[in-house]
Amino acid sequence: MAVTAHSEEPTHCSFCGKPSSEAGKLVSGPGVYICDECVALADRIVTEALGKPPTQSTPAWNSMTDEEILHHLPSVAAHIDRAEAELHTWVQELRRRGVTWTRIGDTFGITRQSAWERFSGEE
Ligand SMILES: [Zn+2]
Structure with missing residues (x-):
């Protein structure tokens, strides 16, 4: 060389x-x-x-086409679903221990009612 x-x-x-x-x-x-x-x-x-x-x-949006970004959306959404499901199991454990909805709500900075609506799974 x-x-x-x-x-x-x-x-x-x-x-x-x-x-x-x-x-x-x-x-x-x-x-x-x-x-x-x-x-x-x-x-x-x-x-x-x-x-x-x-x-x-x-993400490297500048180098991605519209189609590539669209193609990526389901996996982003799946991430959120998994995280949400994980969060629910943690809250369920707290409920099993007798922790009140008020305390759980306080942790998230939301009301007891909001915490219940989001995590109780009840209508
Ligand atoms: Zn290089």
Whole structure:
């Protein structure tokens, strides 16, 4: 491999190894280069490390078509359904222990009545 005097141009991403011809924009650091994708990945890892739930990080909407976003909706909804079901089991356990609807409501910052309507499963 010949190294010329003009080897300043980034040749590949230092992190994923993607050649600059495929990587689009390479951002250079001291002796290293990083591509768009690795920047996005690093950003996501940092965001998650800061303790933000992944559901609150902004998805890559700009790079998604309408169809892709639509296709993703059911899995987002399924997530919410699962979380809601999980929440119900926790509340049920509290009820089994004799904790009042007032205390459960207080925890959520809602009234006893609202807590009952949301979690009792009764009409
Ligand atoms: Zn990369």
